[in-house]
Structures are given as structure tokens and as C-alpha cells.
Amino acid sequence: MKKLMLGLAAASLLLGSGLALATPEQDRQDLIDYYTKKYPNVPIENYVYGALAFDADSMGQYNSIMEFPPFIGDIDKGRKMWETPLKSGKTYADCLPSGGKNIAGNYPYFDDKKGKVVTLQDAINDCRVANGEEAYKVNDMKTMGLLTSYMRTLSDGMLMNIKVEGPAATAAYEDGKKRFFSRAGQLNFACATCHVQNAGVRLRSELISPAVGHAVHWPVFRGGDTLVTLQQRYDGCYKQVRAVPPPQGGAALNNLEYFHSYLSNGLPMKASVFRK
Amino acid sequence: MNPLRRNVLKGATGASAVAVAVAAGLLKPTQVLADWNKAAFEAKNVGDAMKGMGVASPADSKDITIKAPDIAENGAVVPVEITSSIPGTTSIAILAEKNATPLLADFKFSNGTQGYISTRIKMGATALVRAIVTAGGKTYTAAKEVKVTIGGCGG
Amino acid sequence: MAEPMKIRANMQGDVADIKVLFNHVMETGQRKDAKTGQLIPALFIQDVNATINGTTVMTANWGTGISKNPLVGFKVKGAKAGDKVSISWVDNTGDKRTDEATIS
Numbered sequence: 001m002k003k004l005m006l007g008l009a010a011a012s013l014l015l016g017s018g019l020a021l022a023t024p025e026q027d028r029q030d031l032i033d034y035y036t037k038k039y040p041n042v043p044i045e046n047y048v049y050g051a052l053a054f055d056a057d058s059m060g061q062y063n064s065i066m067e068f069p070p071f072i073g074d075i076d077k078g079r080k081m082w083e084t085p086l087k088s089g090k091t092y093a094d095c096l097p098s099g100g101k102n103i104a105g106n107y108p109y110f111d112d113k114k115g116k117v118v119t120l121q122d123a124i125n126d127c128r129v130a131n132g133e134e135a136y137k138v139n140d141m142k143t144m145g146l147l148t149s150y151m152r153t154l155s156d157g158m159l160m161n162i163k164v165e166g167p168a169a170t171a172a173y174e175d176g177k178k179r180f181f182s183r184a185g186q187l188n189f190a191c192a193t194c195h196v197q198n199a200g201v202r203l204r205s206e207l208i209s210p211a212v213g214h215a216v217h218w219p220v221f222r223g224g225d226t227l228v229t230l231q232q233r234y235d236g237c238y239k240q241v242r243a244v245p246p247p248q249g250g251a252a253l254n255n256l257e258y259f260h261s262y263l264s265n266g267l268p269m270k271a272s273v274f275r276k
Numbered sequence: 277m278n279p280l281r282r283n284v285l286k287g288a289t290g291a292s293a294v295a296v297a298v299a300a301g302l303l304k305p306t307q308v309l310a311d312w313n314k315a316a317f318e319a320k321n322v323g324d325a326m327k328g329m330g331v332a333s334p335a336d337s338k339d340i341t342i343k344a345p346d347i348a349e350n351g352a353v354v355p356v357e358i359t360s361s362i363p364g365t366t367s368i369a370i371l372a373e374k375n376a377t378p379l380l381a382d383f384k385f386s387n388g389t390q391g392y393i394s395t396r397i398k399m400g401a402t403a404l405v406r407a408i409v410t411a412g413g414k415t416y417t418a419a420k421e422v423k424v425t426i427g428g429c430g431g
Numbered sequence: 432m433a434e435p436m437k438i439r440a441n442m443q444g445d446v447a448d449i450k451v452l453f454n455h456v457m458e459t460g461q462r463k464d465a466k467t468g469q470l471i472p473a474l475f476i477q478d479v480n481a482t483i484n485g486t487t488v489m490t491a492n493w494g495t496g497i498s499k500n501p502l503v504g505f506k507v508k509g510a511k512a513g514d515k516v517s518i519s520w521v522d523n524t525g526d527k528r529t530d531e532a533t534i535s
Binding site: 061 | 349
């Protein structure tokens with residue numbers, strides 16, 4: 001583990017600009033090699049189930065609950081929001097690429113014109129503002145959360161497909177990667193401390209999920225009931241290590257989501273799933 | 277207040293009040309206010325719940341299968357499936373022995389419905405999930421332990 | 432406000448496999464409101480009734496220990512494709528709901 005972190009961090013730090021950094025593809029492959037070496041019996045496709053892939057009893061409960069999930073009513077509310085025309089008379093489907101179908105795996109992407117990472121929530125808000133509505137707060141589960149709980153299901157089955165092209169995009173990716181591997185908070189844990197070093201292992205009573213396979217399955221309904229988006233989960237994780245979370249929808253967490261999503265490239269998306 | 281309720285409460289006893297309500301046309305004969313067994317559902321331990329249900333010494337039975345997790349992912353939503361292969365099964369009751377009120381549900385079957393129920397229950401703590409089956413006028417029971425933990429990663 | 436149930440009813444051989452997802456908060460009466468500190472009053476389905484073509488096949492009494500947005504699955508031998516399933520519930524405030532589906 002130390003060797004891996006040193007390898008990835010060193011590649012970025014020791015090699016100066018103008019020389020090739022470890023590419024995102026190398027980072028992703030290094031992590032897959034690390035996990036599959038540690039857990040040769042867990043196929044990488046199952047990583048979309050997170051910790052459930054490592055425990056049959058948990059996976060059985062997931063399958064049972066997902067057969068007829070208790071949160072279908074909430075997803076229906078999200079569908080009503082999606083289908084309701086905006087003030088201009090246009091719908092979200094008119095506004096987003098491909099009518100909003102099979103696009104979630106392309107986000108986040110780096111917008112060279114804007115000079116920053118753009119998330120799917122940003123795209124939804126751009127749509128709202130362009131059509132006479134106010135932007136939703138990205139950390140509001142009752143608005144952005146519910147809307148995306150339906151909207152993201154339109155991309156179910158799509159393979160995560162994040163692109164990192166050009167120096168500005170690469171810098172944002174590297175910023176996210178650095179954050180992922182940096183310790184934070186009173187407990188002094190990095191994301192990697194749990195989700196790389198301790199993936200597949202229990203900390204207290206919790207089985208820890210690997211970082212590959214994380215970003216494809218959001219939002220989740222925790223306990224079948226409490227809607228949590230990916231950045232809302234980042235917020236929770238920061239609080240759990242007793243750090244002040246960076247604001248949702250800001251550059252820090254957007255860059256983290258950019259890096260984090262890249263790690264799941266090639267894995268199928270599935271939105272609005274059960275988690276404990 | 278619900279007008280059905282007002283009429284029932286006015287009556288001297290439940291039975292006569294229901295008769296009044298039926299006669300008054302407020303209740304259709306097929307749609308009788310079911311007796312919700314308050315004594316059983318509000319009992320704070322398994323013994324009192326069984327007493328409330330009128331069940332005494334159900335026989336342990338290997339013909340009752342309880343499919344439930346070993347460790348609940350979330351105590352608010354524990355999937356449970358109970359199958360009774362005892363011939364003539366007419367009801368399945370479900371209890372979680374350490375819940376504040378252990379009796380969770382009582383299902384009665386008729387007209388071809390099999391001795392099977394699937395549902396999701398709330399559990400407050402590690403406990404036996406118990407099924408009490410009525411078949412052929414006799415009662416039988418089986419139980420399975422489900423562990424409930426408080427995780428460190430909620431949020 | 433009684434929200435609609437979702438009913439799935441399919442024949443598997445000569446047995447109708449029926450699953451119902453109820454839309455109900457199933458409040459136990461033991462939770463405290465985070466802001467006011469007051470107990471949130473119990474609000475839960477107490478009685479459930481299932482009929483096929485008007486004949487009662489299942490009745491149930493529930494306590495507060497059934498999960499929020501309850502699921503119930505049961506099986507009826509002798510039912511046929513095209514039969515009408517009707518599910519009714521009444522909660523502890525007298526609120527009620529009936530929904531129907533056809534067995535496919």
C-alpha cells in the first residue's frame with residue numbers, strides 16, 4: 001500500500017512539468033491491479049456493489065430489497081420533477097444532451113472554455129437558469145437529490161466514460177487525486193486510508209468498499225430511506241474523520257469527483273440503489 | 277373524528293356498536309372494523325404478546341423456514357421470508373423478541389393462500405426473529421437470530 | 432394522505448405470486464422530532480385485506496415494527512391469470528386506501 005501511494009504520489013511530484021505524469025489510465029490500472037491482487041476471488045465487475053461484493057449476507061439483502069425497493073415513491077417524485085416543464089416551457093430533456101439519456105457516465109468532464117470541471121448537477125443547473133429557473137442547491141436532497149434520483153436512472157447500464165485530455169483537465173484530475181490521497185481531520189485519514197489500504201477489511205463493524213466501483217452507483221438510499229448524493233457522501237466522510245468538509249459543488253469536491261469517477265471507467269452505472 | 281369511530285365508541289360494547297354502525301349503513305357487512313389486538317401488539321415481551329394472541333406453548337417445528345440475514349445491513353429494513361410447510365397453515369405471526377413491542381404482524385390465510393409471507397421488519401437490537409404458525413388449529417414456532425449492529429460509517 | 436400502492440401479481444405455475452409495496456411512513460411513535468424534541472405521533476397501517484375476485488385470501492394486523500414503505504409478498508394457489516387482486520389498508524388514524532391489479 002505504501003509502495004502504491006509513494007508510486008502514484010512520487011510520479012506526480014518528482015517528475016517535473018513537461019515530463020509525463022502517471023496517466024489517469026495508469027492510475028486506474030495500478031489500483032485495479034492492487035485490489036485484484038489482494039482479492040483474486042472478487043471479479044472487478046462486482047466492485048460496483050462496493051462492500052457488498054465482499055459479503056454474501058449483505059449482497060443477499062441488497063438483492064432482496066432491490067427487487068421491490070421501498071424508495072420507489074421518491075424516484076417517482078423525481079420523475080415528476082424531471083417531466084415538469086421549466087418556466088420557459090422547455091423541459092430538461094430539451095436542454096440536456098441526448099434528452100438526458102445515457103449521459104451520466106460522461107460527467108464530470110473538464111470544460112476548457114469555462115476552465116473548470118463540470119458535474120451533471122452543474123449541467124442541470126445551467127439548464128434551469130437558461131430556462132428561467134433558479135439553480136438548485138446541489139446539497140439539497142429534496143430538490144437536486146430527488147431530481148437526480150430519477151434523472152440518473154436514465155443512464156442505467158451506461159459505462160462510466162470520464163475523459164481527461166489536455167493540461168488544464170489533467171491539472172484538475174491531479175488536484176482531485178492529491179485530495180484523495182491526502183490525510184485530513186482529527187482522525188488524520190485520507191480517502192485512501194479506508195478505501196485503498198482497508199478496502200475489503202472491517203474497520204469497527206464496517207466492511208470498507210474499494211474506490212474502484214464507487215462513483216457509478218449514486219445517489220443511494222441509505223436504509224432504503226435516506227437519499228444521499230455522491231458529494232453529500234463526501235461531506236459525510238469528511239465529518240466522520242472530523243474535518244471541515246469543502247463545500248459541495250465547489251472546485252475541491254468537483255475535482256475529487258472528477259478523479260474519483262475516472263477510477264470507475266468501464267464499469268456500468270446504476271442509480272438510486274439501496275445501501276445500509 | 278372519523279364518523280365510523282364516533283359510532284363505535286358510542287356503543288356500549290364493540291360488538292353492539294358495530295351492529296349499530298352496520299344497521300346505520302355506515303359499515304357494509306363485509307367491511308367490519310377488524311379487531312386490532314391491542315393487548316398483543318402493545319405487549320412489551322414475547323410472553324405477554326403470546327398471551328395476548330391466545331397462544332400457549334407452541335411446538336418447535338422444523339417445518340417452518342425463516343429466511344433472514346445473519347447480520348442486518350440496516351435494522352430499519354430487515355428482509356424476512358417465512359415458509360410453513362405444515363399442512364393446513366392458516367396464519368403466520370412474526371415477532372422480533374427484543375423490540376420494545378415484539379409482535380410485528382399477524383397474517384391470516386384463506387381460500388388457497390399458502391403458508392408463506394415475505395416482508396421487511398424493523399429490529400432495534402440483535403434478537404431472535406420468531407414465527408408462530410397456526411395450522412390445523414394447533415400452534416408451532418421457529419426462530420432465527422439476526423444480529424443488528426450500529427455501524428461506524430453512517431452519513 | 433393515503434398514497435397508492437404498487438401491486439405485482441404474476442402466475443408461477445398454478446400459484447399467483449403477489450407482491451405489494453405500500454406507500455406509508457409507518458411511524459412508530461417512539462421517534463423524537465430533531466427540532467422540537469417532541470415525540471412524532473404513531474402513524475402506521477393496522478389492518479390489511481387482500482381479495483381475489485372479491486374473495487378474501489389474506490388479512491393481516493400490523494404493529495409499528497413493519498418497515499416504512501412496507502413490502503408484503505404472499506402466494507395464492509388456484510388463482511388464475513386475469514383474476515382481479517384488491518388490496519386494502521386502514522391505519523391507526525382511520526386513513527385508508529384500496530388498490531387493484533390484474534394477475535398476469
